[in-house]
Amino acid sequence: MSFTRRQFIKLSAAALTAPLIWPARTLAEPHILPEPTPQKLPRWRGFNLLEKFIAGKQRPFVEQDFEWLAGWGFNFVRLPMDYRCWAETPAAEFNESTLREIDQAIEFGRQYSVHVNLNFHRAPGYTVAKPAEPSSLWTDHTMQEQFARHWGIFANRYKGVPSRQLSFDLVNEPSSVSNTDYAAVINKAVIAIRAEDPSRLIIADGNQYGTKPVPELVPLSIAQSTRGYEPMLVSHYRAPWILGSDQYLKPVWPIPLGMNNHLYGAAKPNLQSPLVLKVNCRQAGQLGIQVAHVSVQAELIVQADGKIVLQKMFTPGAGAGEWKNSTPNKAGGFEADYDLICHAELPAGTREIRVE
Helix, strand or coil: CCCHHCCCCCCCCHHHHCCCCCCCCCCCCCCCCCCCCCCEECCCCCCCCCCCCCCCCCCCCHHHHHHHHHHHHCCEEEEEEEEHHHHCCCCCCCCHHHHHHHHHHHHHHHHHEEEEEEEEEEECCCCCCCCCCCCCCCCCCHHHHHHHHHHHHHHHHHHCCCCCCEECCCCCCCCCCCHHHHHHHHHHHHHHHHHCCCCCCEEEEEEHHHHHHHHHHHHHCCEECCCCCCCCHHCCCCCCCCHHHHHHHCCCCCCCCCCCCHHHHCCCCCCCCCCCEEEECCEEEEEEEEEEEEECCCEEEECCCCCEEEEEEEEECCCCCCCEEEEECCCCCEEEEEEEEEEEEHHHHHHCCEEE
16 A cells, blocks of 8 residues: 555645745634643644655655545654755755655645654764764764754744644654753754744653653753653564564563563663562572673672672673674674573572572
């Protein structure tokens, strides 16, 4: 169905070259979109449209998508975009033909009463996708200037388009950045946008891939967007971009109680914590721990009532080893897949097991 639909896309040259005209709308019109504010967003419902998701694979947005959405009762689309669709480099001039295709999507939204949310999924200096950007948005001041410049250009282009029809979502799922540094980068983009269009509705994702609200953004008077991924075993079942998701058990609901299957060490201090099990081992026994993946050199330690009963180093490297396969990691070492069960002997009377 998707192939057939896109095969017969016909967008007239006039539609792509004529400037957008935003006719005045009144509250008496049917299907008028609700007025959003940073303090209270409407209860939008809708989908991502991926026509500008990856540079090199971009194509025009499809009117029928908006028609179907509206017909099904939805009123929201998010356009996660790769900045390289309109600029070959962060500092390059914008490609006007690409911008006209984004214009067309906003016009489709107006026609079908669907709110359009523009989002930089790959921004100058940052993306959750691969490959990573060569410079970091969080530390490179040049990238921060370009990030703000890009949003300033969009703000100028769509000045006068009501916020009930259009909003800006600045960067998709920030990570590996403190709240303070993240808010400082967002503030630069907010200043650039408001210099062109003070009334534009601006949204920023939460930190840690959108999962954590950022109090430091509150003074900027912008909205925040967070993620409802939990439980990950359901939301990311077999998601190809999540390592190990192909090993997730088939989701059932309600999810049976289980144990966390990740342990974090000093390389991720914000997540580092032991797995503590409260038990009552009346007899001596054995604890088996299956090791599936080791991201960096790490030491596995198991304690029974404070006494170490297992201590093993994992040092992934190149070539053959006790691992099944290994690849270089970002830290300059190696990460590896294992198929290994480590056993710890538990004395009789053990009441607490600590794994870290």
